[in-house]
Amino acid sequence: MKMIKSTLAIACLTALVSTSTLGQEVGALQGVLTDKSQTSYFEGADIQIKELGASAVSRRDGSFRFNNLPEGNYTLVVQYLGAPTVELPIQISAGQTLQQAVVLAAANASLENIIVYGQRAGKASALNQKRMSDSIKSIVSAGSIGQFPDQNAAEALQRLPGLSIERDQGEGRFVGIRGIDPNLNNVTINGVNVPSPEGGVRSVALDVIPSELIQSLEVSKSVTPDMDGDAIGGSIEVKSLSAFDKKGTSASLTVQASQNQLRDEISPKISGSLTTMLTDTVGVAAALSYFDRSFGSDNIESNGDDEVEQRYYSISRQRIGSAVNLDFRPDMNNQYYLRTLYSSFADDEFRLSNTFVFDGADSEIERGSKDREETQSILSITAGGEHQLEDWLIEYQVGYSKADEDEPDALYYTLVGEGIEIDSDMAGPIPTVTQEAAAMDLSNYELDEVSFEKNHAEDSETMVKADFTRYFDWQANQVEFKFGGKYRSREKSADADIIIYDGDFDDIDPSIFASSTPDWGLGDFGPGLDRSFMREYYGQQSNAFEIADLDSEVESNGASYVNQEDILALYLMGKIDLENLRIVAGLRYEDTDFSTSGMRVELIENEATDIEEVVNTLWESAKSYSHLLPSVNLRYEFNDKLIGRAAFTQTISRPKFEDSAAFQIIESKTEEDDGEFVTEREAEVGNPDLEPYEADNIDLALEYYPGDIGILSAGYFYKSIDNFVIITDVAGTDGWEGFDEVMQPINGESASVSGIELSWVKGFDNGLLLSANGTFTSSEAVTLLDGERYETSLPNQSDRIGNLTVGYESEDVSVRLTMTYKSENLEEIDGDLIRMEDKHQQMDFMGKYFINPNMHVYFNAINLTDEPFYHYFDQPSVNAQYEEYGRTFELGFNWKL
Structure with missing residues (x-):
């Protein structure tokens, strides 16, 4: 490995000094690629100077540039999937920069139709960018996002090869790349790393980003040295x-109403965007999205043995997203920008639950409620500039991002009923529960506990970076040498304030909380609980409740901590075109300083000394580590239709914040047993000494582009992951002598994942569009169960992931039927049971009718087959969780300028 790193470093340094054209009289070419109306630009076009073998790729504004061109007459060749090849004569003069506009136009107006009607335009843009990329990428353009009934960035990404989503209440939330844990992905917005609003994790819930604010989504499955190294799964870039x-000026407006069948609620949505040039050099883009969705779910869970829980959810989710971006481009060589994105996600949830514990005559029922509104927000601000100084490109950027999660007034009630006859067959995905009539009368219950919680998590990051690129020729080959650095300072905090009431409830008749029986479709639920009255009652009577001081203190202090992380990254890389082979290679160095501060909270209950107390001790820890990460990406163009790729990269992923946080929750109980006092000690603790995950990644891919809007591709990938984090019982080890159980994250043995990706996209002249992709993987990991090594697959790793789309488009209509599939996967090891997530297959439909080129109405049907979410223990007949969401229908109108 040291030899590989040394070779890469020497190669990059050699590229720096081998400037054979230095001192020669050369010229340059700058251009813009537009449509015939000169209102739309084309990104990802392959632009070549035929006689020199030089090539460039058009950027999102259609611009391209060639440096170090010898004086002479040449032919400029432009290739873009979905459009005929364009050839133009150009003349390069020494010491001058030629300005050249290139128009893509087509006979039979086929290209114009592609531009006007988004189904083909979005696919063409994404495929062209993928084809010309230096690394292995998958891309979703803004046009493609609008062609699916996807509500957020996570759902838009699920259509790509190798990507799957983890759902919450039926909505896409976290994105997995090739089945890897979403915590091991890197997510950026306009180049700024996105912190996570949720306490304890690194994974970014992409459902907080409305799809209307997005220009494109880029998923890099192999990284280059100028990208962040913490991307074992991959890197997701959100561009606004x-x-x-x-x-000129463009605008859009969308108005929509949707209905969820399960709760029969109507939900409004409105979104709009505007881009305009204030002057020839200053432009502004703004977007706003509002969506208030009311829905719910019916749920039944079990522990696989002697407990079943029924859950009824009523949910309202409100999303507000906005973006305002400013660009100043005084000329083609200089540009400055300010990018902002704000998203707020308010989740108002009311949950009713019935927990049945089967123990013969000692059986009991707990009827409970959860009433809370949780708000998550993400703010991203970045400013920067780019300057082309002859053979140098200088880029710099500063950014600030902040995410938080606020749960200010969560209220929980628990009612307990004893001596009531209940029974269950504990069989099948939906276990049947039988209960006598007394179970339906809340006067047969007692109020057991009330808790009130204020929880807040915050994650903020400040970033500054600079990149320097030098262009030159070496032995008639195009060469780029690039180097730069990035500094990130991040702080993650979690703060909990929990009050638990467990007494002075004797005079309360729980039947005062009763409400009508909820419409729960999985069996007999019994009476509901009145949400508004319970909150009103708490506000009036809580001062009379008895507070469980010790439990409240343990829960509050044990869930509060602050983590600080500072990362300095430096890199150098070289890119060279050797005829049909492009090599991108280099080194990235990342140095990490990590510190954490929390509490060691011990609950002591000692009958021998008659002591009950909580002992709080400040716990602080710090750790530093560094990594040198080499990478090589190869792109070989067999011909203009067939491209081969290969990559070797080393990446890391830092542990989840809750795993590495300084917290300890210890329970120590001393009780009399047969005349002797026996002490039992249990603990749940973090591990600030965790090492980051480290991975060697190999990627191979073959891509065939038939010349129209289509691709046929196959790829292989392999990842070897060291320092894989597992949670296990470390009782009896150093520092934990005398404990009966201590659950702690530790670095385990190595894990590996390998697989193949297959993809086919084909657009036909008659308007038919077919798309299919599948990813087939296998993984191995070692965890500990009852102190013994246990070989299993990686958590959340599905062996099979697939998408199928059938679409048709004409000037009047656009329809598509889509299916996503994810096979079963290991969720976790729960005690001595293996918890599995069952396979999930969902079908969605989208239909559009174009009133004219600027207006259309649409109808979406989501989850057509009413697919449930199902977890099981060991075998599919043993329920762990079964949840139904119902179908959702959307009707909307869209106008574009």
Whole structure:
């Protein structure tokens, strides 16, 4: 490995000094690629100077540039999937920069139709960018996002090869790349790393980003040295709108109403965007989205043995997203920008639950409620500039991002009924529960516990970076040498304030909380609980309740901590075109300083000394580590239709914040047993000494582009992961002597994942569009169960992931039927049971009718087959969780300028 790193470093340094054209009289070419109306730009076009073998790729504003061109007459060749090849004569003069506009136009107006009607335009843009990329990428353009009934960035990404989503209440939330844990992905918005609003994790819930604010989504499955190294799964880049994406003024407005069948609620949505050039050099882009969705779910869970829980959810989710972006481009060589994105996600949830514990005459029922509104927000601000100084490109950027999660007034009630006859067959995905009539009368219950919680998590990051690129020729080959650095300072905090009431309830008749029986479709639920009255009652009577001081203190202090992480990254890389082979290679160095501060909280209950107390001790820890990460990406163009790729990269992923946080929750109980006092000690603790995950990644891919809007591709990948984190019982080990159980994250043995990706996209002249992809993987990991090594697959790793789309488009209509599939996967090891997530197959439909080129109405049907979410223990007949969401129908109108 040291030899590989040394070779890469020497190669990059050699590229720096081998400037054979230095001192020669050369010229340059700058251009813009537009449509015939000169209102739309084309990104990802392959632009070549035939006689020199030089090539460039058009950017999102259609611009391209060639440096170090010898004086002479040449032929400029432009290739873009879905459009005929364009050839133009050009003349390069020494010491001058030629300005050249290139128009893509087609006979039979086929290209114009592609531009006007988004189904083909979005696919063409994404495929062209993928084809010309230096690394292995999958891309979703803004046009493609609008062609699916996807509500957020996570759902838009699920259509790509190798990507799957984890759902919450039926909505896509976290994105997995090739089945890897979403915590091992890197997510950026306009180049700024996105912190996670949820406490304890690194994974970014992409459902907080409305799809209307997005210009494109790029998923890099192999990284280059100028990208962040913490991307074992991959890197997801969210790009928002820019005024220079189109010429002149553009605008859009969408109005929608949707209905969820399960709760029969109507939900409104409105969104709009505007891009305009204030002057020839200053542009502004703005977007706003509002969606208030009311829905719910019916749920039944079990522990696989002697407990069943029924759950009824009523949910309202409100999303507000906005983006305002400014661009100043005084000329083609200089540009400055300010990018902002704000998203707020308010989740108002009311949950009713019935928990049945089967123990013969000692059986009991717990009827409970959860009433809370949780708000998550993400703010991203970045400013920067780019300057082309002859053979140098200088880029710099500063950014600030902040995410938080606020749960200010969560209220929980628990009612307990004893001596009531209940029974269950504990069989099948939906276990049947039988209960006598007394179970339906809340006067047969007692109020057991009330808790009130204020929880807040915050994650903020400040970033500054600079990149320097030098262009030159070496032995008639194009060479780029690039180097730069990035500094990130991040702070993650979690703060909990929990009050638990467990007494002075004797005079309360729980029947005062009763409400009508909820419409729960999985069996007999019994009476509901009145949400508004319970909150009103708490406000009036809580001062009379008895507070469980010790439990409240343990829960509050044990869930509060602050983590600080500072990362300094430096890199150098070289890119060279050797005829049909492109090599991108280099080194990235990342140095990490990590510190954490929390509490060691011990609950002591000692009958021998008659002591009950909580002992709080401040716990602080710090750790530093560094990594040198080499990478090589190869792109070989067999011909203009067939491209081969290969990559070797080393990446890391830092542990989840809750795993590495300084917290300890210890329970120590001393009780009399047969005349002797026996002490039992249990603990749940973090591990600030965790090492980051480290991975060697190998990727191979073959891509065939038939010349129209289509691709046939196959790829292989392999990842070897060291320092894989597992949670296990470390009782009896150093520092934990005398404990009966201590659950702690530790670095385990190595894990590996390998697989193949297959993809086919084909657009036909008659308007038919077919798309299919599948990813087939296998993984191995070692965890500990009852102190013994246990070989299993990686958590959340599905062996099979697939998408199928059938679409048709004409000037009047656009329809598509889509299916996503994810096979079963290991969720976790729960005690001595293996918890599995069952396979999930969902079908969605989208239909559009174009009133004219600027207006259309649409109808979406989501989850057509009413697919449930199902977890099981060991075998599919043993329920762990079964949840139904119902179908959702959307009717909307869209106008574009």
